[in-house]
Amino acid sequence: MTNAANAVRSNRCAWANATGLVQIAAGLAAPGVVINFTANEQIFGENEPADFIYTVVSGATRSVRLLDDGRRHIGAFHLPGDVFGLERGEAHRFTAEAVGGSRIGLVRRTVLERAAEQDSDVARRLRSLTANALEDLQDHMLLLGHRCASQRVELFLMRLARRAASATVDLPMSRCDIADHLGLTLETVSRSLNQLVRDRTIELPSVRRVVVRPARSG
Amino acid sequence: MTNAANAVRSNRCAWANATGLVQIAAGLAAPGVVINFTANEQIFGENEPADFIYTVVSGATRSVRLLDDGRRHIGAFHLPGDVFGLERGEAHRFTAEAVGGSRIGLVRRTVLERAAEQDSDVARRLRSLTANALEDLQDHMLLLGHRCASQRVELFLMRLARRAASATVDLPMSRCDIADHLGLTLETVSRSLNQLVRDRTIELPSVRRVVVRPARSG
DNA sequence: CGAGCGTTTGAACAGCGTCAAAACAAGTGG
DNA sequence: CCACTTGTTTTGACGCTGTTCAAACGCTCG
Numbered sequence: 030m031t032n033a034a035n036a037v038r039s040n041r042c043a044w045a046n047a048t049g050l051v052q053i054a055a056g057l058a059a060p061g062v063v064i065n066f067t068a069n070e071q072i073f074g075e076n077e078p079a080d081f082i083y084t085v086v087s088g089a090t091r092s093v094r095l096l097d098d099g100r101r102h103i104g105a106f107h108l109p110g111d112v113f114g115l116e117r118g119e120a121h122r123f124t125a126e127a128v129g130g131s132r133i134g135l136v137r138r139t140v141l142e143r144a145a146e147q148d149s150d151v152a153r154r155l156r157s158l159t160a161n162a163l164e165d166l167q168d169h170m171l172l173l174g175h176r177c178a179s180q181r182v183e184l185f186l187m188r189l190a191r192r193a194a195s196a197t198v199d200l201p202m203s204r205c206d207i208a209d210h211l212g213l214t215l216e217t218v219s220r221s222l223n224q225l226v227r228d229r230t231i232e233l234p235s236v237r238r239v240v241v242r243p244a245r246s247g
Numbered sequence: 248m249t250n251a252a253n254a255v256r257s258n259r260c261a262w263a264n265a266t267g268l269v270q271i272a273a274g275l276a277a278p279g280v281v282i283n284f285t286a287n288e289q290i291f292g293e294n295e296p297a298d299f300i301y302t303v304v305s306g307a308t309r310s311v312r313l314l315d316d317g318r319r320h321i322g323a324f325h326l327p328g329d330v331f332g333l334e335r336g337e338a339h340r341f342t343a344e345a346v347g348g349s350r351i352g353l354v355r356r357t358v359l360e361r362a363a364e365q366d367s368d369v370a371r372r373l374r375s376l377t378a379n380a381l382e383d384l385q386d387h388m389l390l391l392g393h394r395c396a397s398q399r400v401e402l403f404l405m406r407l408a409r410r411a412a413s414a415t416v417d418l419p420m421s422r423c424d425i426a427d428h429l430g431l432t433l434e435t436v437s438r439s440l441n442q443l444v445r446d447r448t449i450e451l452p453s454v455r456r457v458v459v460r461p462a463r464s465g
Numbered sequence: 466c467g468a469g470c471g472t473t474t475g476a477a478c479a480g481c482g483t484c485a486a487a488a489c490a491a492g493t494g495g
Numbered sequence: 496c497c498a499c500t501t502g503t504t505t506t507g508a509c510g511c512t513g514t515t516c517a518a519a520c521g522c523t524c525g
């Protein structure tokens with residue numbers, strides 16, 4: 030795949046900026062490959078063999094599950110630097126799709142596992158990675174179980190803002206994506222967003238751009 | 248603590264039956280200590296230093312978070328063989344309490360970490376433990392985000408039944424505990440349970456005992 | 466027996482989902 | 496440049512599910 034090889038060569042700085050898997054892979058001889066995905070393109074499917082570990086170089090991805098009744102559940106979004114597709118068993122438990130156009134890095138799972146076996150530092154980073162994911166899920170669980178619609182949306186935006194280290198956030202995902210992640214409908218997400226604007230908790234300069242107001246104290 | 252020492256001596260078979268941490272600890276020189284807790288007694292508190300790893304020998308525990316508005320969130324229940332209190336950082340992110348009277352095993356965190364550093368097999372088991380927890384949380388997230396009340400209760404009971412490898416389950420926890428775990432109110436849990444009885448999905452021989460009907464096919 | 470706790474049940478209410486339509490943005494072709 | 500298409504977002508009206516508040520019931524233990 031010449032495309033992927035070109036992507037690697039032309040994108041050194043993205044590799045350097047990314048965290049997590051990239052840093053782990055950087056300690057290995059095999060730095061992996063970068064592939065371009067277009068919007069909504071599938072990266073891997075549920076139940077497919079989990080031979081690779083993935084990292085977001087640029088863009089964003091979503092981990093999706095289709096429910097029996099046709100509804101869609103988004104377990105998580107992955108932003109640049111995030112690692113995904115790290116499974117315990119042999120198969121993926123989610124479908125992964127690109128939210129918008131995205132560059133995704135790949136590392137062979139066996140390579141990573143062998144490295145973890147030999148280098149306790151790689152092993153520790155790997156553990157830290159899953160422990161991090163665990164804590165994120167715990168927080169998200171609390172949100173889903175015990176927060177009303179507008180709080181879910183607000184907390185979601187605040188998490189994105191903290192992640193971006195900026196009050197201004199460009200949303201890569203649609204209202205529908207957000208809804209399926211927060212356990213709401215897209216209509217409720219839209220209403221909640223505009224409610225937050227009325228409350229002066231956020232600003233909405235354009236449909237996909239949000240400015241999170243600093244927690245007002247006074 | 249003579250109590251704990253007695254507990255260890257008088258309870259060898261519980262140790263042998265338990266999985267996870269116990270098996271990990273069994274490979275070490277220090278098998279840890281077992282302590283008895285009474286119903287609703289606190290095992291450790293949120294934000295307290297996480298110096299120990301815990302395992303349920305008998306009974307059950309819950310991982311609790313108190314919300315700012317006074318409501319309570321139960322992140323997980325832990326049954327015999329389960330490991331809990333395994334944190335990434337220095338402090339616990341949940342309060343842990345005994346649901347009923349429980350025997351809890353302790354292992355020093357530093358001991359476990361040193362063992363993982365040296366023995367890649369212990370490290371792998373540790374990774375498998377957190378990966379397992381991760382998958383459980385992913386399933387629970389789907390439940391909280393995309394299931395109605397009666398489905399949440401039904402799935403919760405089915406998980407318990409599978410765990411017990413028996414259609415009959417003795418619930419260690421109250422309706423309120425279940426509610427705070429499923430993101431419902433205790434009234435809704437009660438109504439859902441009786442709805443499931445009317446649907447002949449479960450039987451309720453006594454308040455704390457449930458018989459899960461096998462998935463009816465026909 | 467009565468006290469206290471957990472559970473069940475009922476009735477009124479509110480928040481969110483559903484359905485439907487309008488507003489809006491972005492791209493296409495005339 | 497405008498008309499048209501397509502997909503996303505917003506807005507409105509209504510109904511249902513789950514919450515809230517309240518009371519009754521059933522345990523267990525003193």
